[in-house]
Amino acid sequence: MPEDRIRIHKVETLSDDWFLLQKTTFDYRRNDGSWQRQTRETYDRGHGATILLYNRERRTVVLVRQFRFPTYGGGHDGFLIEAAAGLLDRASPEDRIKAEVEEETGYRVGEVRKVFEAFMSPGSVTERLYFFVAEYDPASRIGDGGGIEEEGEDIEVLELAMDEAMQMMADGRIADGKTIMLLQYAALHLL
Structure with missing residues (x-):
């Protein structure tokens, strides 16, 4: 299901010092079926x-x-x-x-x-x-x-x-x- 709604275009590493900080650009298919380009930064510090x-x-x-x-x-x-x-x-x-x-x-x-x-x-x-x-x-x-x-x-x-x-x-x-x-x-x- 998520594969039908998310298309990742670009992943950039902003920092890999203490933990990993990345910026991802992706297209998201909204509930009405239209696609929207979005950018998010994510901080990966483990679980x-x-x-x-x-x-x-x-x-x-x-x-x-x-x-x-x-x-x-x-x-x-x-x-x-x-x-x-x-x-x-x-x-x-x-x-x-x-x-x-x-x-x-x-x-x-x-x-x-x-x-x-x-x-x-x-x-x-x-x-x-x-x-x-x-x-x-x-x-x-x-x-x-x-x-x-x-x-x-x-x-x-x-x-x-x-x-x-x-x-x-x-x-x-x-x-x-x-x-x-x-x-x-x-x-x-x-x-």
Whole structure:
């Protein structure tokens, strides 16, 4: 079906430094049957995974706080409170998120449960994000977390009451889309 509606004419690489930025010129067949020439820039950074650790008995969640340069400025300090996440780097979403959550939070989880997947910014970014949840308990913390210094990570681990996390989401202290989605999922289905 898409082949009947898209004709790619030209793909230009604008940058291949941190990730791949391309400009594509294509014809798009509209619903009325007419063709329209369009140009779009796409940013390909690979696919990723994210996870919300939760403790049902204590009604707590584990999140992280880290500096995100693209959010810095315009009235924001650049420090986001987020669910642990990372790029897949050719690993399965399940394997990658288990390693990532341990690197970032210090918690080792056995079973992770995929709850959904989503495109986070489909107007320009190719990334598909896989969303997971896993239960944790204090005994499953085997390290300090904090991320990998060589990758520029300097991560603070936060254990929050679910009610506090929901209040932080409501008042804007939690402003990360993937984290908001996972907290809302937890409020509806887990806690």
